[in-house]
Amino acid sequence: EELNMDASHPDVDVLVANYTQACPVMTGRPEACTPPETSRSMLRRFRAGGKMTALDYTYIGDGYYALQWQCAMLQTRVRPEGEGRMYNILSPVHYFHTLLYHALLHKPKVAPEYKQRLQALGSAAQVATQGW
Structure with a gap:
């Protein structure tokens, strides 16, 4: 990202x-x-x-x-696509779950932007988010 x-x-x-x-x-x-x-x-x-x-x-x-x-x-961890990338990022599944963890445990409520981002990440990670 x-x-x-x-x-x-x-x-x-x-x-x-x-x-x-x-x-x-x-x-x-x-x-x-x-x-x-x-x-x-x-x-x-x-x-x-x-x-x-x-x-x-x-x-x-x-x-x-x-x-x-x-x-x-x-x-x-995975290397993102693109020339010259010298860093790694979390796998899609771990990224989804860390953001969900952060939104649920460290925020007073889940903001709409988190919900949208989690749905997009869930799709990429093949995690079911229907009905959210």
Whole structure:
């Protein structure tokens, strides 16, 4: 998925195997990458391409998702189509379920945009969403 940040979704969620190794490489700012005491505040802001960017990290064993699920997400990651893509994304099934998890557990209510996005992702992941 292309990075499409706006006021309603100002950050990019990133799952990494090792935060201490990944953050300095991804942000170019090792000094900004000290892990917090809890997994609640893993948002790191930096300038990229002249724009402020924010990455919201989760990492293996941080408790945000179940450990086995985190491992499965990384083991089944996929490279998006397109020339020069140097990153991986979640498989369609895991992407659908992480967005559903986020919408149900971390938001006061499921916004219409989440519903639309989940229906599109469900179709791509071959997950039934009829009747939503």
